[in-house]
Amino acid sequence: MTPEELERAVKMASTINMEVYYWWCTAVMVLIHAGFLAYEMGASRVKNTLASGVKNILAFAFTVPAFYAIGWWIYLAMYKGLSPDFEAGAAGVPWSMSMGPNLGDNATGVFWAAFMMFSATTASILSGAVIERIRLSAFIILAIALGSFVWILAASWGWHPTGWLTTRWGFHDTAAAGCVHTVAGFFSLGVLIQLGGRIGRFNPDGTANEIAGHSMPMTVIGLMMIIVGFFGFLGGCIIWQQNAQWMTIFNTPATLSAFAFNTLMGFSGGVIGAYVMSRGNPFWMMSGALAGIISVAPGLELYYPPLAFLVAFIGGCIIKPVATLIEKARIDDAVGAVAVHGATGFYGVVMVGVLASGYPNAGEAPPINLGGQIGGAFVMALLGFVPGFVIAYVLKALGRLRVASSVEELGLDLAEIATHPYPENSTPATGNGRERLAARAT
């Protein structure tokens, strides 16, 4: 083998390794959706179980063609703000030679797929918040808007090597807490304000009633599956280099080892914080795991692991009080999406400014600083909230946002899905042991 042939072989091996790496990150990320599926179905009452599942599956399915149609172009072209760079975006239009089978391009498909899974994640975050009363068609429209336009515009601004938030403000968010979680959480908030609560959720005096899902175990297992999928998600947040050290999306050096330390510290701190605040409620504990990881995600390669634990602990502590505040505002967030994703995404982005200011960014970009992080967090929150609120307002004005009260009371499964989640009627929620015991006792 000549030196040139050897060089070509090494280069090709590295290219294939990169392709394989992102392929498996994408595969692991599918577990996020398996988790959201179980999570939402468990959080629904029996009469809405399948409708919640169908909604979640369709969120995934519809964001794929929509993200192919426009999402990748937005990411490549919109990094300067609202004026597109058509030259940079050319590789992302659906008729580009990179956007399909191409023996000369091993990268675009796997990167597109990884980003696509991020899109589906944002849609799933919304999906849980609006269960049991949103129209399926309205949800699909909102999921497409969030998954294929809104979050990816935020990513182009703040999760891109030359995004304006980084080049002008020094914004740093290694594992996409801002553009994925803050944006999706605040988009959900905008939708929830327009959508209103489920029938029976709030009393005329403003107090709230708990509407328990039919299967807490299904919800908790779903949340744990999301944690497994998170490892694929976080793996997809680091850039493979040909024969060189890994980089963040901002072209600063990083290692997967740093990610490993701090992801697990994030999990641990978040669970323990939520355990304290919820007095051991498993739903909030597993939500705390998500919140903990999201809290440390913006500085995933930077934190000393015990510091990551503390950041995550506070992240785990804040979700329950934030959810209570949202409930007091008569906003019915069925799964705590605004608190877990919106609030902790915001908090995590700001904490990088508090704790890691001064780390250099690549090129001419300013170093990480508190002002840039706070400004970036507000940009993400507004970029999520405004479109969610406006699109939901339009759908509501057209009478297309919410199912009729008769459908809601009967249950979406019977009305619209026409099949049963538990045909043998054996689910604990309908053959409730506690009710039987109570009946026997009386």
Add this chain to the structure above:
Amino acid sequence: MGSPIKSWEGATAYFTGADSPGMLKAIFVLMLLVAGFVIFNAMRHEKRVTRKLEESGYE
């Protein structure tokens, strides 16, 4: 339709069924139309279900 290439030698991008830019864009638009039609149909289904429930006297 069919193969856009005659040999794998030197082949790079190969988009089956799209051997011209016009065809490529037509298939792309068709994909969007199919997805859009399904959403439209879901809206019709929801409207029909609500009407049937109201007609059956379920409030």
